Amino acid sequence: MHLFFKPRPGVIGDCIPHYHDGRYHVFYLRDYRDRDSYGLGSAWHHISTDDFVHFEDHGEALAQGRIDEQDHTVATGCVYTDDHGKHHIFYTGINPYLRTDALHEQGLMHATSDDLVTWIKHPDEIGYADEAIYERHDWRDPFVFKHPQTGRYQMILAARVNHGPVFRRGCTGLLTSDDLTHWTVEKPFYTPARYHGHECPDWFQMGDWYYLVFSEYTTHTTTRYVMSRSPDGPWIAPADNQFDNRAFYAAKSASDGSRRFLFGWNPTKLGNVDSGEWQWGGSLTVHEIIQNDDGTLAVRMPPEVAEAFGAAQPLGLERLESSWTYGDMTYRAESLYSFSTALSGRMPESYLLQGQLRFEQDAGAAGVLLRMDEAGDTGYFLRFNLPGQRLEFGKIGGYRDWYVDHMPELDRPLQIRAGEPLRFRIIIDKTAVVAYVNDRVALSARMYANPFGRCGVFADGTNVVVHGIEMLPMRS
Structure with a gap:
């Protein structure tokens, strides 16, 4: 479907x-x-x-x-x-x-x-x-x-x-x-x-x-x-x-x-x-x-x-790099001077991913990873760019040559402040992606690689808290 x-x-x-x-x-x-x-x-x-x-x-x-x-x-x-x-x-x-x-x-x-x-x-x-x-x-x-x-x-x-x-x-x-x-x-x-x-x-x-x-x-x-x-x-x-x-x-x-x-x-x-x-x-x-x-x-x-999606299922992130910790449905990263990730197992081709992310410092970037391969070399991201005050979509490893990751025109202005939660809901339907943040900002995209890849979260030069991350399967 x-x-x-x-x-x-x-x-x-x-x-x-x-x-x-x-x-x-x-x-x-x-x-x-x-x-x-x-x-x-x-x-x-x-x-x-x-x-x-x-x-x-x-x-x-x-x-x-x-x-x-x-x-x-x-x-x-x-x-x-x-x-x-x-x-x-x-x-x-x-x-x-x-x-x-x-x-x-x-x-x-x-x-x-x-x-x-x-x-x-x-x-x-x-x-x-x-x-x-x-x-x-x-x-x-x-x-x-x-x-x-x-x-x-x-x-x-x-x-x-x-x-x-x-x-x-x-x-x-x-x-x-x-x-x-x-x-x-x-x-x-x-x-x-x-x-x-x-x-x-x-x-x-x-x-x-x-x-x-x-x-x-x-x-x-x-x-x-x-x-x-x-x-x-x-x-x-x-x-x-x-x-x-x-x-x-x-x-x-x-x-x-x-x-x-x-x-x-x-x-x-x-x-x-x-x-x-x-x-x-x-x-x-x-x-x-x-x-x-x-x-x-x-x-x-x-x-x-x-309503097209079924009951929410807590998403377990099984591959946590050393800067990430977990407790009470909450993942926390201390990554003020580094880039770090936490990844799930393999995901279906279509689903709804939701949760909330909060910066603890007015610095860096963090976000959601989608369709990551087994080695973590390629995949996609929805990035909350705090210094740039933007929501950005791109591809890990670069979408063309020279490792440029952010895809042109696939971004939106977004107010991002430390201490304020960013509530995200992301629909993945085969190659189509539509993300919503705080029920006010939308960002659409396409992604063609790794259809059953892992999802997860990342922090890049900041400390973040990710709470209540869940996967909702599409109803048949």
Whole structure:
């Protein structure tokens, strides 16, 4: 069993979540990774769930168009249910063969349904960029909502303005409508001149704050958010406005009216090796969004996902180096001037690991070891870097050449103070990893070596206490 959904054959790409009648419907771009059998491009597929673990497959929702049609690739968009119960998909039709001075590679398209399963396309409704404001061929990922003050329909999308430095033209474009059919192109909704593109935009209200979510690939490859007291901005970018890291992309949200969840994909790596390049698409990851007192956002593991694991079992660490001691479910390391480890026996391929770690000095680093080999030469780590105030993922012995262990972009800001416990929960599901700390910070990753390797803890230039470390097996 896979905890993190992935279609077979193929991978899950951009997700379009929609809550309706007690279930989360997840429409997604499916890449079969088999051009000989399935051709180029993607269609929309449809699954639904009420626990983010078990999914009902509803099959293909929107098929690809012909090679001469705008939607030869059916790309990202949104699902919107109007006041009469009619369901609308607004999506991107992409056709690279139409990238000319006379035609458009990307256009906005429309489909409708009475049941969320059977959809009718409206090929006569295609919207293109207004080149007086925007670039011609970047016009994708529409998201529709009703403005809470004017009652008009707003469509935001990934676009680029037609002026300024090329690598900073990315913006969140805007269209408006009174009927969901006829749309007027407006000036940009959000244009900070910081990124090449703002992919997969999302917008929602939580309490007294409004949030705009988008994914960028300029400074990092990640999903970000900005916030405002007004539905239209101006938008504030918090110091840490990422939800996760490089291994969680194109995330969009859906809510049942009281809780909100974020659906993104954890990319695989080329060749199924740690040194491979990140690929487009992978498996589904769902975080629950939490609002802090100051309006900033955080994420945690959905409690429904935790229910996928069985009873907690104390994890015995049988290989303790000399600086480690054990007593009363607690491991302690005095390693102020050295690196030391404590390791378990061999572990299953999928499980949940949890516990808490506390620094006793404002110095050094410590953390959790995963999938260590018998000799302790290779494996993975989740490192609490106290001087750097960061959570980091990497590979013991180096993930490429020259023994560089910390994998680029697989880190997150984290407040770490001596004497304050860091509560961690780490899901290992085959090659996918998602770690949560203090129910506020998430870090996703991939690991391909030593699938049944040992886990454990380490201290590097500090004294630490690790308490209540447990393994929870995945339910069958």
